[in-house]
Structure formats: structure tokens, C-alpha cells
Amino acid sequence: MIQLESVSKRYLTKKALKDVSLQIEPGQITGLIGSNGSGKSTTLKLIAGLLRPTRGTVLIDGETANRRICRRVAYLSELDSYYSFFTVLETVDFYARTFSDFNRVKAEEMLDFMKLDRMQKVKHLSKGNRGRLKIVVTLAREVPFLLMDEPLSGLDPMVRSSIIKGLISFVDLEKQTVIITTHELQEIEPLLDSVILIKNGVILDQKRVEAIRRNENLSLSDWMVEKYGD
Numbered sequence: 001m002i003q004l005e006s007v008s009k010r011y012l013t014k015k016a017l018k019d020v021s022l023q024i025e026p027g028q029i030t031g032l033i034g035s036n037g038s039g040k041s042t043t044l045k046l047i048a049g050l051l052r053p054t055r056g057t058v059l060i061d062g063e064t065a066n067r068r069i070c071r072r073v074a075y076l077s078e079l080d081s082y083y084s085f086f087t088v089l090e091t092v093d094f095y096a097r098t099f100s101d102f103n104r105v106k107a108e109e110m111l112d113f114m115k116l117d118r119m120q121k122v123k124h125l126s127k128g129n130r131g132r133l134k135i136v137v138t139l140a141r142e143v144p145f146l147l148m149d150e151p152l153s154g155l156d157p158m159v160r161s162s163i164i165k166g167l168i169s170f171v172d173l174e175k176q177t178v179i180i181t182t183h184e185l186q187e188i189e190p191l192l193d194s195v196i197l198i199k200n201g202v203i204l205d206q207k208r209v210e211a212i213r214r215n216e217n218l219s220l221s222d223w224m225v226e227k228y229g230d
């Protein structure tokens with residue numbers, strides 16, 4: 001389970017998270033949604049142990065999230081952080097050497113599924129294919145927690161739909177918990193079990209997506225607009 005207890009994060013003068021407390025149950029896909037600058041990436045980086053909270057604690061199955069938590073947490077950054085001179089295959093090899101939990105067979109299956117050319121250099125890949133490669137090397141790690149920061153950003157609708165299919169088929173929810181940040185609410189909605197809504201560093205609500213549809217009769221984006229107000 002992921003637990004944030006009274007977590008605040010300040011960057012110099014900017015308060016990015018304000019006294020956030022939340023729990024994320026295992027075996028679910030959770031969407032972390034909110035407008036630009038609301039604190040989504042900050043939250044994921046805190047869970048990935050890449051940032052330290054200014055106040056409060058972040059616990060992953062009871063263990064404080066620090067740099068060592070990367071043994072249990074795979075993090076897909078919103079930035080491109082690969083060696084551009086590597087080929088696709090060399091990138092996969094690099095990850096396989098770096099992470100002992102990397103499932104090479106699964107990575108090969110995903111390369112085929114994503115139709116990635118193993119010999120192409122990363123610097124020559126289209127943005128969509130770089131996005132696919134990011135998903136491959138993140139999901140090939142057999143870790144209990146998968147964090148994905150904007151995995152669909154800037155991708156065309158065809159690519160988004162193929163990536164969503166990949167997400168469904170390559171995640172094992174018996175063993176894994178997934179958190180995704182995205183602005184592509186319509187596309188991601190069918191994938192999500194629950195959603196956390198954040199605004200100006202404050203959690204506005206946390207709900208099961210089915211409850212939003214059934215009890216409030218709203219799509220995720222209409223729910224977000226209603227909750228956000230002005």
C-alpha cells in the first residue's frame with residue numbers, strides 16, 4: 001500500500017503540495033488527475049523516492065520512500081531520459097543490466113506488440129515510438145509499483161489507444177499497483193479503477209471511477225470540471 005501522511009513539498013518559495021494525506025490500495029490502476037501545475041508529478045516523484053517531502057512521510061508497504069525504493073517502484077518520467085545514441089535493443093539491454101527485476105522475455109514481447117524496430121537509434125524514433133519504448137522498459141520491470149507520469153502526452157489517438165491496450169495486457173494486477181498521471185481523461189477512463197483529483201497541491205477527492213459513473217452519472221472529465229469549479 002502507498003501512504004502519504006501530512007505531506008507538504010515546497011520548492012524554494014513555491015508550495016507544490018499542502019498537507020496531503022492519502023492511501024492507495026494495492027492491485028488497482030489509479031489515475032492522478034488535475035490541471036497543469038496542480039502537483040501530480042511532484043506526488044509521483046515523492047512516491048518514487050526521487051524527491052523528499054518538506055514535511056510528512058511517504059510510505060510504500062510501510063517503508064519510507066527514498067532512493068532505495070527504486071527496487072520496488074518503476075517510474076516512467078514525463079521527460080525523455082534515454083541515451084539517444086543507443087538503439088532500441090541497446091536501451092532494453094541497458095535496463096536489463098540495471099534492474100535485476102527486468103523481465104527480458106516480457107520486454108521482447110512488448111517490443112513486438114508496440115512494433116518497435118530493435119535496430120533503430122533512439123534519436124531517430126518518432127515521439128510516439130519513444131513513448132512506446134518508455135512504456136516497454138517501465139512495464140518490463142517486475143516490481144509491485146508502477147508509476148507513469150503522462151505516458152500518453154503528445155501522442156496521436158492511434159498510438160494512445162495501442163498504448164492503453166498494452167497497459168492492460170502487460171500489467172499484472174494480482175501483483176502490481178499502477179498510478180498514472182494524465183490529461184487524456186476520456187481515453188484513460190476505461191483503464192482506471194480509481195481516481196485522485198488534485199488542485200493547487202490539495203487533494204480534492206479520491207473515488208472509484210465506477211462510483212462516479214453509477215452514483216453521479218458523470219464522465220471523468222465532467223466530474224473533474226464539476227469538482228474543480230472556478
Ligand SMILES: Nc1ncnc2c1ncn2[C@@H]1O[C@H](COP(=O)(O)OP(=O)(O)OP(=O)(O)O)[C@@H](O)[C@H]1O
Pocket residue numbers: 011012014015016034035036037038039040041042043
Ligand atoms: N523543480 C521545481 N522548482 C520550482 N518549482 C517547481 C519545480 N517543480 C515543480 N514546481 C512547481 O510546483 C508546482 C507543481 O508542479 P508539478 O510538476 O507537480 O505539477 P503537475 O500537476 O505535474 O503539472 P503538469 O500537468 O503541468 O505536468 C507547479 O507550480 C510547478 O511550477
